[in-house]
Amino acid sequence: DAKTTQPTSMDCAEGRAANLPCNHSTISGNEYVYWYRQIHSQGPQYIIHGLKNNETNEMASLIITEDRKSSTLILPHATLRDTAVYYCIALNTGNQFYFGTGTSLTVIP
Amino acid sequence: SAVISQKPSRDICQRGTSLTIQCQVDSQVTMMFWYRQQPGQSLTLIATANQGSEATYESGFVIDKFPISRPNLTFSTLTVSNMSPEDSSIYLCSVEFEGPPYNEQFFGPGTRLTVL
Numbered sequence: 559d560a561k562t563t564q565p566t567s568m569d570c571a572e573g574r575a576a577n578l579p580c581n582h583s584t585i586s587g588n589e590y591v592y593w594y595r596q597i598h599s600q601g602p603q604y605i606i607h608g609l610k611n612n613e614t615n616e617m618a619s620l621i622i623t624e625d626r627k628s629s630t631l632i633l634p635h636a637t638l639r640d641t642a643v644y645y646c647i648a649l650n651t652g653n654q655f656y657f658g659t660g661t662s663l664t665v666i667p
Numbered sequence: 668s669a670v671i672s673q674k675p676s677r678d679i680c681q682r683g684t685s686l687t688i689q690c691q692v693d694s695q696v697t698m699m700f701w702y703r704q705q706p707g708q709s710l711t712l713i714a715t716a717n718q719g720s721e722a723t724y725e726s727g728f729v730i731d732k733f734p735i736s737r738p739n740l741t742f743s744t745l746t747v748s749n750m751s752p753e754d755s756s757i758y759l760c761s762v763e764f765e766g767p768p769y770n771e772q773f774f775g776p777g778t779r780l781t782v783l
Binding site for chain 2: 594599601603604643655658
């Protein structure tokens with residue numbers, strides 16, 4: 559299973575873009591990169607996922623490097639409600655999600 | 668998507684007792700998972716519970732301590748047996764819908780367990 563590493567914490571000013579990095583240097587060719595977030599006292603919530611190409615949805619954008627060894631989740635206009643712990647996960651062929659330590663994002667007014 | 672409920676939402680238990688946590692999904696799913704989240708920590712996968720087969724436990728988790736039932740495609744239970752204060756955690760269930768186009772897991776709200 560590919561292990562992911564993320565910074566422990568980050569701050570972002572409200573209204574600015576939040577860029578959350580993730581390293582997954584051992585990811586295999588068929589493992590997707592998923593991003594979830596967990597707002598305090600709630601279950602994790604799906605944000606976005608990708609394999610090779612950059613992806614965008616209504617919540618965020620995902621930029622995956624060409625060698626797939628790292629990715630960046632971008633929240634284009636962070637709000638206070640985006641304060642949460644963000645998890646980057648490499649989905650293995652057994653369909654089990656192994657969560658790393660995550661990044662605690664604090665959006666500052 | 669899926670709506671997942673867990674019961675109880677929280678409980679305070681005495682050491683040496685057992686607690687059974689229920690997970691109910693509003694649609695039929697094959698794959699269900701149970702996670703533990705210790706205070707201030709990330710989620711740790713306990714086991715995979717597929718209907719019609721024995722649960723598969725991750726390293727460090729055993730059936731005697733965390734027996735799991737999966738009687739049908741919408742329901743599962745996790746029992747935390749012979750509890751100690753170290754079992755104080757949030758326990759979450761999740762379900763997975765397999766693609767195409769992709770797999771996605773949905774999580775329940777969690778059960779907050781405190782063992783005294």
